[in-house]
Amino acid sequence: AAAVAAVELVKVYGSGDAAVRALDGVSVTFARAAFTAIMGPSGSGKSTLMHCLAGLDRATSGAALLGGTDLTTQSERVLTKVRRDRIGFVFQSFNLLPQLTVAQNITLPLDLSGKKADRALFAQLVNQLGLADRLTHRPSELSGGQQQRVALARALVTRPEVLFADEPTGNLDSRSSAEVLGLLRESVSTLGQTVIMVTHDPVAAAYADRVVVLADGRIVRDLNRPSAAEIA
Numbered sequence: 001a002a003a004v005a006a007v008e009l010v011k012v013y014g015s016g017d018a019a020v021r022a023l024d025g026v027s028v029t030f031a032r033a034a035f036t037a038i039m040g041p042s043g044s045g046k047s048t049l050m051h052c053l054a055g056l057d058r059a060t061s062g063a064a065l066l067g068g069t070d071l072t073t074q075s076e077r078v079l080t081k082v083r084r085d086r087i088g089f090v091f092q093s094f095n096l097l098p099q100l101t102v103a104q105n106i107t108l109p110l111d112l113s114g115k116k117a118d119r120a121l122f123a124q125l126v127n128q129l130g131l132a133d134r135l136t137h138r139p140s141e142l143s144g145g146q147q148q149r150v151a152l153a154r155a156l157v158t159r160p161e162v163l164f165a166d167e168p169t170g171n172l173d174s175r176s177s178a179e180v181l182g183l184l185r186e187s188v189s190t191l192g193q194t195v196i197m198v199t200h201d202p203v204a205a206a207y208a209d210r211v212v213v214l215a216d217g218r219i220v221r222d223l224n225r226p227s228a229a230e231i232a
């Protein structure tokens, strides 16, 4: 089965004259161990699609499938568990806890779900992400790129079925962006991670295996390994 799928997904915000059809019947499947970028102009429905597929928001109709589970019909309680146990998140704003060390930030999701850290995976992530000599630092002592690498380690340490990245390079300079995008790619090739990234940046999207383009709540293009010219 696909890792993630949308089936005729519709999301309407508000009602009556004020209703906004943010998703207008989106059907798409995301294969395991693939890196997909979702692109499109501002207001095209990228965040809404991600939020519905990640159980952060509930679709109006259609199905949002995570490994066969339809998230649109689950209770809030179940969705909270699904987000915690089965999904990894990376955001533009890093969302690290300032009072915790790097190591504590990385293992936080394991502590929250009562799981023990997989020491081998922790060590592999910390080394791959270049954080080995930063483990006792606080987030405020790190650069933006380093903070996003901590957020990435935190997202991967639970071995999530899918990693959602929402504009992960939005607050980074071009060098740190390239680093983080390269590491996202590497998580796909070395860990078999499924990655779905929302971005409006063609340079970021060029790191993906596939680029899905939204406009007005519909998929208007679906490109495999597109050239830079095709994405721009």
Ligand code: ADP
Binding pocket: 013, 014, 020, 021, 022, 040, 041, 042, 043, 044, 045, 046, 047, 048, 049
């Ligand atoms: P994108 O991520 O591509 O910028 P969004 O998914 O944020 O697009 O938004 C899609 C459409 O839905 C836009 O018209 C936006 O204004 C609208 N929208 C998004 N969130 C809300 C909300 N909470 N309430 C009402 N309208 C919303």
Ligand code: ADP
Binding pocket: 056, 089, 091, 092, 093, 095, 166, 167
């Ligand atoms: P923005 O894209 O507006 O800068 P963020 O990237 O911080 O905002 O977050 C995007 C959305 O994801 C927010 O609307 C919020 O509801 C949700 N979100 C942010 N942080 C978390 C988190 N740690 N866990 C779950 N959901 C989050």
